[in-house]
Amino acid sequence: MNKHTDSYYAHSIQNVSEYPQLQDNIECDVCVVGAGFSGLSSALHLAEKGFKVVVLENAKVGFGATGRNGGQIVNSYSRDVDVIESRYGDKQAKALCNMIFEGGDIIRGLIDKHNIDCDFKQGGMFTALNHKQLQGLEQHKKHWERYGNDQLHMMDASEVEAGVGTSAYKGALLDMRGGHIHPLKLALGEAAAVTALGGQIFEQSGVTRLEKGVNPVAYTEKGSVKAKYIVLAGNAYLGGLAPNISNKAIPCGTQVVATEPLSEAQLKEILPSDYCVEDCNYLLDYFRLSADKRLLFGGGVVYGARDPENIEGIIRPKMEKIFPQLKGIGIDYKWTGNFLLTYSRMPQFGAFADNIYYLQGYSGHGVTCTHLAGKLLAEALTGHAERFDAFADLTHIAFPGGRHFAIPMTAMGAAYYNLRDKLAI
CATH class of the missing domain: 3.50.50.60 (FAD/NAD(P)-binding domain)
Known part of the structure; x- marks a missing residue:
């Protein structure tokens, strides 16, 4: 079954x-x-x-x-x-x-x-890791406002640090029409x-x-x-x-972990805003708090939807880079799920x-x-x-070369854009 x-x-x-x-x-x-x-x-x-x-x-x-x-x-x-x-x-x-x-x-x-x-919790943030991404968010805000979203707010680095609990970001766009469930x-x-x-x-x-x-x-x-x-x-x-x-289209896997419940002391630092967060990288990371105050942190893409052997090994370094104060925290659950990429x-x-x-x-x-x-x-x-x-x-265009050829080619393309994100170009 x-x-x-x-x-x-x-x-x-x-x-x-x-x-x-x-x-x-x-x-x-x-x-x-x-x-x-x-x-x-x-x-x-x-x-x-x-x-x-x-x-x-x-x-x-x-x-x-x-x-x-x-x-x-x-x-x-x-x-x-x-x-x-x-x-x-x-x-x-x-x-x-x-x-x-x-x-x-x-x-x-x-x-x-x-x-x-x-x-349900209201509010979602798009965070910028460099000034190029921050400029992109400013344009993003203007585009969304043209189509009727009047619940957007640009945040500077200090506002982000106060709301998220990390100094990793240069700024963010807060969308109060977003949220998490x-x-x-x-x-x-x-x-x-x-x-x-x-x-x-x-x-x-x-x-x-x-x-x-x-x-x-x-x-x-x-x-x-x-x-x-x-x-x-x-x-x-x-x-x-x-x-x-x-x-x-091709199936792709993404990985998520859930930590042990955070302590009251940790909750004063980690996401006191209780917004959900995703960054602006091509291979983005995303995280939020659960109702019982665990940090749910996801990221990474496996093209072809293979289940990776070590999900924690993929996600923990990303999580601890954003939240060094959580280094060594227990991870109670880890899983993967597939989405379809066109x-x-x-x-x-x-x-x-x-x-x-x-x-x-x-x-x-x-x-x-x-x-x-x-x-x-x-x-x-x-x-x-x-x-x-x-x-x-x-037009529903198939990936060039069919699914089996598309998977390694897409992974190569993702690696290229990931490098551009790291170099902020």
Whole structure:
């Protein structure tokens, strides 16, 4: 039986709901494959519109990146306003940029509407390690303000040190429309909301094959679901179910550790602001406090999604460089999770066979964008596809040379940009 990875999140959940395995042949309006944020947001928004929804999950609700990520509500996409406006036409760029804060708004709305207890905290910081990055944040602020975010504040080095507890940064951009959550609690709360609206969720029910047609069918080991529409929302955990879309991106792993709970003395120095933080490096580090006052620290990327043998060996030096006062602190949990990286770094939404939709490729910005994706999908299936099509009309370019060649080439590119970050060029 597929169980949650050995993470802090999984260990901190009490009384997890168990959903049955599909053991029958059933029918519905929409069959969603994958019970991560993309699938849950899709199911929830569709159920709210009156669709009969079935969600099929290979393992457990939130098993993949949804239940393993850093828990940060970071606005926009992996490519931001400046790149989008330079790369795409005015109409499409404006449509995409008008949605960059909506994912976070959706999360906060779901938390309030469905009374989801997921340790939500408001406020997120982007920190600069050098003056070049600080100048970039100043431009970033101007771009976001043009699209309506009036909750931004530039911080100098002394403000950052007071709020974070480190002298490593030259300054930061504080976004009060950002924040952090316990992602697995959020996923479980959303799943409960789906079932409360009449949706069905089946765990341990991985889809083994799809049958296309007027009413496509998703087959599992012990049952099947015939639907009007199928939504593929497995992202990096979709496997070989749909090679025509999985060959458009590569899976990548990121690592996270959770320390032992910090003492009262340590909490006076480490993140007294209780904001979440991510730096501006290409291979960025990110961290925040959990509800029980552990430091959750993540970073590093393994291209190809291999599980590294020594997660602590990757993360501890990064953590202790930022917080030397935590040198030698106990690490209680360490885990890895996979996200899906696209060549353009923009998410990939679309459909094939007219009634099989897909949502994937958030490239490290999945917490917020997945929630937007589900809302846009529900709009599309109710005859309002304009906003969905702003993404679907993007060209989904495969990595040159195919996935196996792309992995080492992408790693080489990342090493180049990592060196530029270190040299501040």
